[in-house]
Amino acid sequence: MLTAEQRAVLERSGLTPSRLSIAQIEQTAAQADTAQLTDEQLVEFLQICNALYRGGAPLISDYDYDFVFLQELRRRHPNHPYLETVEPEKAFAGKTVTLPEYMLSTEKTYSRDGIEKWLSRLEKAAEQCQVDFASLRFKATPKLDGFAAYDDGHVLYTRGDGRKGTDISRVFERGLIVAGNGKRGQGAGEIVVSRSYFDSHLAVYFENPRNFQASIIKEKDLEEHALAAIRNRAAVFYPFAVLPGWEGTAEKLREDFEAIVQEVPKMVDYDVDGLILEALDPVLKSFLGATRHHHRWQIAYKSNIETALVKVRRVTPQTSRSGRVNPVAELEPTRLSGALISRATAHHYGMVREMGIGEGTVIELTRSGMVIPKIERVVAPSLPQIPERCPRCGSELIWDGDYLFCPNTTKCPAQIENSIEHFFRTLANVDGFGLKTIEKLHAHGVNSVFAVYQLDLPQLQAMGFGEKTSQNLLSELQRSRNVAIEDWRFLGAFGIHRMGLGNCERLLQHYRLTGIFDLSRDDIVSIEGFAEKTAEAVVTSLTTIRQDFMQLYQLGFNLTSTPLLSEQRQNSSPIAGKVLVFTGTMLKGTRDDMIRDAKRLGAKVAGSVTGKTDFLVTGSEAGAAKINAAREKGVPILSEEEYLALIGADG
Incomplete structure (x- = not known):
């Protein structure tokens, strides 16, 4: 339905x-x-x-x-x-504008024979325009399964109907970066999200990456998890011109075709549904031209898409950190796109209930390239397999919309283990504390992050960890307290409901870290970006974590305080209250370091140059598009040395 x-x-x-x-x-x-x-x-x-x-x-x-x-x-x-004609994109409203150059569709084939016919056509064309076909170079790149767009250095356009699109430059203003060399103005590409990041951070909110990619283009304000993906550089605009790939002659393409098909899609950590083959010779490309639908010198190979009818053995519930119980369909092992598939995710138990997914259900399973298998449709439904109790703690589950939740938030093993793993993963300055290690610790009675930090060498060895492993774990715990981390990241590690890293930073721009536990709902609602429901959830969650937070805080983490907006307005720094954009490679520290220092001095840091930008700070290999935009808008351009001198850090 x-x-x-x-x-x-x-x-x-x-x-x-x-x-x-x-x-x-x-x-x-x-x-x-x-x-x-x-x-x-x-x-x-x-x-x-x-x-x-x-x-x-x-x-x-x-x-x-x-x-x-x-x-x-x-x-x-x-x-x-x-x-x-190019299949139009009508899903996003807005005034249409003419694209700088046409963005056509791509001719597709699902067979090796289709590639051979394409090569034969190109060989005939090469003869006609007197180009040596044997020496022609061909390129194969991953076929990204994202949201097509065009960047001319000033405006980012949707593909639209291939001739007119919609201005979505707002995604760069939200902080979206350009993959590869980071330069704007490289033409056509796709907005994509890291597959691994999607699986670990976004799968609970979106059914698939394409669904998420569409969401970040919307005109309305983004939800925090979408902003976090942009901030963490997991969501990017990837120009086709800088995609990794294979290059060689037609002879080598034919000779190594199977290896190319297998290896090229693995070159990126994004959803890929095949690869793009194209001839590189400009004379041949000009001679071949294009139809109204596609370029004749280019073709998409998608034969690695497979579909199979598979029987479900059972639906297994898995409890997450938030208590949400997610359904995993255990399948009769089936080989798809070169992989043996035995599991597929059903998005939520509402889907299981409505579609009739349980033991004996026959589903149509699809897998495209490196994409995780997807339940395309139910062919023969059966009695839905829906749990009544949490698979880890036995608590009676409750429905909330389409989702099932375990209410045992303080004692459920799955919630405890996943919460501890989330803490260390969010800190991002400690190794060794993956889920397997944490499950082993929890099996020996370690029930909280604080308890992890109380461990000593004899205790770890008594749990079955070797001496060297135990020493490494203790060293990592000490390092996690010594290495400087932002206070908003520390707060975000507690997994507060509706508080992604962006909301944590926003909150701490108004209140000190230890003072947030006394805030009322009205205090939080008064902060731009916090709605009433979010504020209520935050107040409730802060009350729940207060004791755990204080225990960990007192261990003495090296926290970098977020500058308060009220202090920034009084800051005597020459960049206090200014809007800065950084571009290029910096010599005296990473760009992230410079951004962090700029914020500490009261500046606001943006991802693209607008009329509101006060300074563009340029390193080596600075993006030409940003420099041109700054010149057009009259924005002062500072070299790295000039900027450091301005803030008094040039020594």
Whole structure:
């Protein structure tokens, strides 16, 4: 059935189905059957599927879109206009603007034979334009499964219909960085999120990375977990021009094809659904040109997308740090895209209940490239397998919307272990305390982060850790207290509900760390960015963690205080209250160090140059786009040496 999110995407897209009912849309998607569709209904269904895919809430798989529905339209009407145009992105409202250059779709093939036909066409074209085909260079890069955009150095555009897009430069103002060399103005690329970061930080909020990538483009203020992903540089704009890849001749491409297909997608930690092959010779590219839909000198290879019908053995519940119980479908082992798959995540127990996922359920499982297996649809439902009690502590579970929660927040082993692991992972200055180590500690009665810091060498050895391992663990614990860390990161390590790292920093810009436990809901609501519900949750959570926090705080961590906004306004620093942008490689410290010091001196640090920027600070290999933007807007440009002299740190 169409989810509330899918309906919302269609509404934002301005797509109101007129030839298909909702029931027909759902049935067509579930059965992947075109036989009952008229030509007009087929086109409308394609438009709906495209809008949902680009809005982050796909209805069908890429394979079904390309090889069932699009192929059927091609069979019926080979020259249909829909086949000759770029599938439009309508999911984000806003004034459309002309793109600096066309952003076309890419011709696709799912077979080695398709690549051979493409190479043959290019060989004939090379003969016609008198280019030596044997010496031609080809490039293969990962086909990112993100949100397509174009950066001209001043504006970031959505792809739109390939000719006109929407200005989404706001994502750079929110701190989004450019992957690779960090320079703006490198043309077409995709907004993507690190696969590993998504799995560990965002999977509880979003069903898939595409869903998240669509969310960070929205005009409204971002939720904290989205801002945190940008701040942690897990979400980036990746220009195609700087993607890693393979390069060689057509002969080497044919010779090493299988190895290239296997290795190139692994070169990045982002969702990839195949690879892009392109000829590099400018004469040949100019000769071949493009259709209204795609460049003839380029092709996408997506044969590593596979679909299989798989039987569910059982649905296993797993309790998270927050107490949310997540369903994992245990499957009959099935090989997909070269990997043996035995598990797939069902997003929440509401999905399990509605779709009928349990022992014996037959699901359609898809895997694309390096992407984690996804339950595409339920083919044969069965009795949903929903737990009544927490799998770790036995507490009776409670429903909250589509989610099941364990209410035993203080004694549930899973919540304790995951909370301890979250603390050390958030501090990010300590090694050795992964989940396996923490599970072992907890099995020997270690129930809190404070208890971890009380351990000594005999205790660790008595738990089964070797002498060297025990000494390393104790050294890491000491290091975590000695190394300077921001107070907002320390606060964020406690996993306060609705308090990601950005909200922690925002709170500590108004109140000292040890004073936040006496704040009222109204105190927090008065801070920009905190709504009433968030404030209520924060006050409740602070009360819950107060004792644990004070115990750890008194251990003497080396905390760097966040400058209070009230003090920043009185700060005599020449950059107090100023908006700074840093670009390039700094010689006297990392850019992160300089940003941290600038904030300490009362400055605000932004990611892109705007009319509100006071100084652009440039290191070596500074981004030309930012320098040009500063010149156009009359923003003073300082070298690293000039900046250090300004703040009195040039010695």
